Amino acid sequence: MPKHSQGRRPRIVFVEPAETQVRILTIEQTARLDKALNVLAADPAAAKPHATATALRDHQHEGIRVIFYATALGSILIVTYVEVD
Numbered sequence: 001m002p003k004h005s006q007g008r009r010p011r012i013v014f015v016e017p018a019e020t021q022v023r024i025l026t027i028e029q030t031a032r033l034d035k036a037l038n039v040l041a042a043d044p045a046a047a048k049p050h051a052t053a054t055a056l057r058d059h060q061h062e063g064i065r066v067i068f069y070a071t072a073l074g075s076i077l078i079v080t081y082v083e084v085d
Helices: 016-023 026-040
Strands: 011-014 057-061 064-071 076-085
Touching: 011 016, 011 026, 016 076, 026 057, 026 064, 026 076
Parallel strands: 011 076
Antiparallel strands: 057 064, 064 076
């Protein structure tokens, strides 16, 4: 069975600017981000398309916003922006 088959969660990676955003989060904010990333990994297609860039997806969950795009097979989600309120 191919690695990108249904049921396998994608790997999540951060580009450098998003990594910097994550480094300054508090422990509580990081825990909330982890929950949002788990929801995102379970169903990346549920995220709405980004308003200005068609390749990007915009996921919001409990005060967390994650902008990302997926590789062609959907096996990797590349996070480009993280926002925590």
